[in-house]
Amino acid sequence: MRDVLIVGAGPTGLILALWLTRQGVGVRIIDKSVGPGETSRAMAVQARTLELYRQLDLAESVIAAGHPNLSLNLWARGKRRARVVIADSGGSATPYPFILIYPQDEHERLLVERLEALGVTVERQTELVAFEEKEDHVAARLRMPDGSEQLCEARYLAGCDGARSPIRHQMGASFEGGTYKHVFYVADVQVSGLEPPGEVHVALDSSDFVAVLSYGKADLGRLIGTVSDERAEHAEHLTFDDVGHRAIDGLGVKVNKVNWFSTYHVHHRVTDRFRLGRAFLLGDAAHVHSPVGGQGMNTGIADAINLAWKLAAVLKGQAPDSLLDSYQQERQAFARQLVETTDRVFTFVTAEGRFANVVRTRIAPVFASIAYKFEGVRGFLFRRVSQTAQNYRDSALSEGKAGSVQGGDRLPWVSGADNYRPLSTIGWQVHVYGAARPDLQGWCDQHGIPLHVFAWSRAHRKVGLAQDAAYLLRPDTYVALADPQASPVTLSRYLASRGYTLR
Known part of the structure; x- marks a missing residue:
């Protein structure tokens, strides 16, 4: 079996x-x-x-x-309105501050x-x-x-x-939810004239939009867009020539060859x-x-x-x-x-009507350009898209708080401290940033859990870690328990209350 x-x-x-x-x-x-x-x-x-x-x-x-795409460009009505350098947004949050295509x-x-x-x-x-x-x-x-x-x-x-x-x-x-009335199309193409090359481009034009994802080689790219008019009723018969090209033309690019094209309906459902x-x-x-x-x-x-x-x-x-x-x-x-x-964002970029077009192509790009100048906004958006903001704070498996890090949080990455090096193994572990209590090592040995101690620095405080606290990490590297006292009694109580026997 x-x-x-x-x-x-x-x-x-x-x-x-x-x-x-x-x-x-x-x-x-x-x-x-x-x-x-x-x-x-x-x-x-x-x-x-x-x-x-x-x-x-x-x-x-x-x-x-x-191919790491290091920047995202927002276009509207044929002009580039904003350029987001992803490394500026996520460089302090993760070892991988880019969108990998x-x-x-x-x-x-x-x-x-x-x-x-x-x-x-x-x-x-x-x-x-x-x-x-x-x-x-x-x-x-x-x-x-x-x-x-x-x-x-x-x-x-x-x-x-x-x-x-x-x-x-x-x-x-x-499987409750619904189906968008728009039909998506995807096309693998060879393009020329895309500037800057090798980056993500999103173009908005009236109710039309297209995203261009670069493969980083031989002018190859992926186009993703929508078909929203009566042609969507016969999507299975469409070709690339049939879909709207206003947003594509607004990028100033030329599609030299279509290697693959397909259409599909998109649903929004959760079981x-x-x-x-x-x-x-x-x-x-x-x-x-x-x-x-x-x-x-x-x-x-x-x-x-x-x-x-x-x-x-x-x-x-x-x-x-x-x-x-x-x-x-x-x-x-x-x-x-x-x-x-994603439903809210998609509804925004595909909303129809004169007022919606003005908001999408004139007001939103200006707002995005201004908002990007603020570090907090850049970081927030990157963390949401990159899924590094995902947490399980409301889970029955999550407990405690030390610094600003709570049980259920993704362990903050500390640039230069290599605190993610131990996360290359699958298993429970304890992290201490500062000095570990003498009895903590004995507790970890008793339960077969590695203890990793990192010399305290201001960089740890900056990401919300607490000095000398103990962070018990789950095998998927999320914080299970954050204990500011680093007490073996608290750690034992956490395991016993959930019936864990890790040896």
Whole structure:
């Protein structure tokens, strides 16, 4: 019997398989497709994803294969109204102050290679037909490549099977939300005349908009835009020549060749159940939203990492089954907030009418240019888009506050202090910035938890850390407990109250 059966080998399913395998959990991963995708909608890899990729030594490989876009340009009515240098916004917040453009199909192939290196192969043309929960496992009926059926038993089932998720349907979970009337188009193109090259460009013109994401090579780029008039009713028959070009023309670029073009409808929905017994929903199976901000794939990856350490802890007998309930609590709250945020932004950039056009193309660009001059505004916007602002403060797993850092927060990164170096491992750890109490080392040794002590500096205070406090970090590098007294008694009480046995 396998520990976890993963259905769906997109980025979410592959990341779940990688994190579980690295923690010694036995997985089986299946996908009904014949191979990794040949085309790609998801393009952006956000800073928080790269931070978490350090745990599998993935970050540098992904960065080397992709193209860091260091600035974002906002255009309106044919003129560049604002330029946001992302390094200015996020350089003090993360080691990765940029938007990495890395097509999903290439991303998937890299993840498959890493998984195969760990001894796990994606079983292609294999489909889940149905499943039944038993007392201590899930019995899944699979359709194999030759059409025969096979019974697979696993302790848990992970549905990473996309927006039309059969697993979600069998769970009886709702998928409340709606569908935007606009139809999105995506096009891989060769362009010339884009200035500055190698950066992100967003152009607004009346109710038309387009985003240009640079691959950083051979004038290749990805165009993302919308079709909102009567042509949207026949989207499946559209070509690139049929979509509006006003925003594209406003950038002063020439599209020399269209390598790939596709249209699709976008939904904004969140399921009411991320967990039902031994079955879980992740990624698009649990939540979908507009592509504004490049959040979708990154959110699915975060789902996988959140669930992976919890499944590993329960399977190893280090935590009770109730730990798995926190997956829904933490990830559903974030998904709902994300859908609400991206919905507001998308509604703004596509709103129709004379007044909406004036606000979007005249007032908003001026406001953005002025607001960008303030460091606080720049930092806030970067943290939201990069997902480094994401926290679990309301989680039952979060406790305490030391400095301005609370339980549930992402551990602040301190430039030059290398305090993220220990985060390259998957496991619990304690950080102290300053001096550690003599009895704290003994407590950490007793529980098999590494203790990392960093010499105190003003840089630590600047990011909100408290001198000599103890920060107990979860395996996904979020702060579980922040204790200003660094008391082993408080640490023990935290673990005991949640039934953790980490040895």
